[in-house]
Amino acid sequence: xxxxxxxxxxxxxxxxxxxxxxxxxxxxxxxxxxxxxxxxxxxxxxxxxxxxxxxxxxxxxxxxxxxxxxxxxxxxxxxxxxxxxxxxxxxxxxxxxxxxxxxxxxxxxxxxxxxxxxxxxxxxxxxxxxxxxxxxxxxxxxxxxxxxxxxxxxxxxxxxxxxxxxxxxxxxxxxxxxxxxxxxxxxxxx
Amino acid sequence: xxxxxxxxxxxxxxxxxxxxxxxxxxxxxxxxxxxxxxxxxxxxxxxxxxxxxxxxxxxxxxxxxxxxxxxxxxxxxxxxxxxxxxxxxxxxxxxxxxxxxxxxxxxxxxxxxxxxxxxxxxxxxxxxxxxxxxxxxxxxxxxxxxxxxxxxxxxxxxxxxxxxxxxxxxxxxxxxxxxxxxxxxxxxxx
Numbered sequence: 001x002x003x004x005x006x007x008x009x010x011x012x013x014x015x016x017x018x019x020x021x022x023x024x025x026x027x028x029x030x031x032x033x034x035x036x037x038x039x040x041x042x043x044x045x046x047x048x049x050x051x052x053x054x055x056x057x058x059x060x061x062x063x064x065x066x067x068x069x070x071x072x073x074x075x076x077x078x079x080x081x082x083x084x085x086x087x088x089x090x091x092x093x094x095x096x097x098x099x100x101x102x103x104x105x106x107x108x109x110x111x112x113x114x115x116x117x118x119x120x121x122x123x124x125x126x127x128x129x130x131x132x133x134x135x136x137x138x139x140x141x142x143x144x145x146x147x148x149x150x151x152x153x154x155x156x157x158x159x160x161x162x163x164x165x166x167x168x169x170x171x172x173x174x175x176x177x178x179x180x181x182x183x184x185x186x187x188x189x190x
Numbered sequence: 191x192x193x194x195x196x197x198x199x200x201x202x203x204x205x206x207x208x209x210x211x212x213x214x215x216x217x218x219x220x221x222x223x224x225x226x227x228x229x230x231x232x233x234x235x236x237x238x239x240x241x242x243x244x245x246x247x248x249x250x251x252x253x254x255x256x257x258x259x260x261x262x263x264x265x266x267x268x269x270x271x272x273x274x275x276x277x278x279x280x281x282x283x284x285x286x287x288x289x290x291x292x293x294x295x296x297x298x299x300x301x302x303x304x305x306x307x308x309x310x311x312x313x314x315x316x317x318x319x320x321x322x323x324x325x326x327x328x329x330x331x332x333x334x335x336x337x338x339x340x341x342x343x344x345x346x347x348x349x350x351x352x353x354x355x356x357x358x359x360x361x362x363x364x365x366x367x368x369x370x371x372x373x374x375x376x377x378x379x380x
Contacts, residue, residue, distance in 0.1 A: 081322065081326075082322075082323060082326045082327075085319050085322065085323050086323055086327075114312065114315075118308050118311070118312075121308070121311040121312040121315050122304065122308075122311040122315075124315050125304075125311050125312075125314050125315035125318060128315060128318035128319050128321075128322060129275050129318050131318075131322050132271065132272075132275065132318060132321050132322045132325060133272060133275050133276055135322065135325060135326060135329075136271075136272045136325060137272075137276075139325075139329050
């Protein structure tokens with residue numbers, strides 16, 4: 001659990017005693033490749049930190065077509081956050097794309113942890129700010145950026161993702177066909 | 191400043207000494223009707239709580255057409271939150287639509303206040319969660335709801351707003367022409 005603790009320490013210092021409380025509050029989950037940790041229609045009850053591996057979230061349109069919504073690798077949090085916060089049915093599936101280990105905490109347990117370890121309030125205040133920024137940024141991006149800009153910004157913002165996820169998933173995340181992405185990549189790499 | 195303090199107490203209890211620190215950290219601003227507290231292009235440096243009055247945020251498209259993005263009345267927070275969090279130029283104008291009194295805090299002062307009054311971390315952690323939910327809800331609404339549904343949900347969620355803002359602003363917020371809104375209202379009121 002060192003990665004999770006280091007990540008918390010980075011934003012909000014915690015004592016040795018607090019670390020032990022945090023460690024007890026999170027549960028480890030091992031996921032095989034292609035295994036789901038959340039399915040659309042279920043309510044997300046946990047905040048989830050990726051210790052190792054890679055996962056994606058996606059939703060299905062009325063015709064059953066997949067749209068990748070977000071990616072996560074070791075050191076990131078991943079969730080259908082709207083479902084978790086509003087306690088409404090998830091619109092997204094969360095699926096491992098590599099064998100993965102995650103640490104998750106139930107929302108009731110997290111509420112208790114906020115009282116036991118006030119530094120966690122600070123940590124999640126900052127994480128919620130980041131989540132707000134990321135969501136607004138993505139909404140704006142989809143509206144105003146061209147396909148070439150979206151790909152360039154994706155590579156710049158997340159250089160570590162391109163080798164970890166299949167091209168067709170990255171194309172879906174960027175709102176492109178695999179052929180269109182492949183064309184843009186060839187031009188960009190020249 | 192009783193409204194602001196009551197609002198904070200409601201989510202995160204604070205002591206008398208902490209209340210006095212909070213009160214010192216916020217500044218009062220009086221706005222005339224039509225006065226701006228933020229203009230597009232400027233970076234939002236303050237979190238703003240409305241003590242009395244009413245304000246709206248809007249952006250301009252390339253042709254200079256106004257699109258109302260959000261409303262605020264007494265007891266609400268209002269901001270171009272993306273600009274505040276990312277410290278990038280605001281895309282929105284914030285304008286008083288009634289004579290208003292707001293209490294605002296500079297982001298540097300708020301960072302200090304988090305250290306002086308840890309209960310404020312909890313308060314803003316919860317507010318940031320609400321902001322995330324509201325933003326995602328609005329993004330979804332615009333995509334999937336019909337005009338009639340958007341109006342019905344607006345009336346249900348914010349019954350207090352309809353009498354406080356001109357119809358053309360509410361129409362703009364709902365993505366409708368004033369004529370279309372007027373038609374939907376007449377049908378709904380029958």
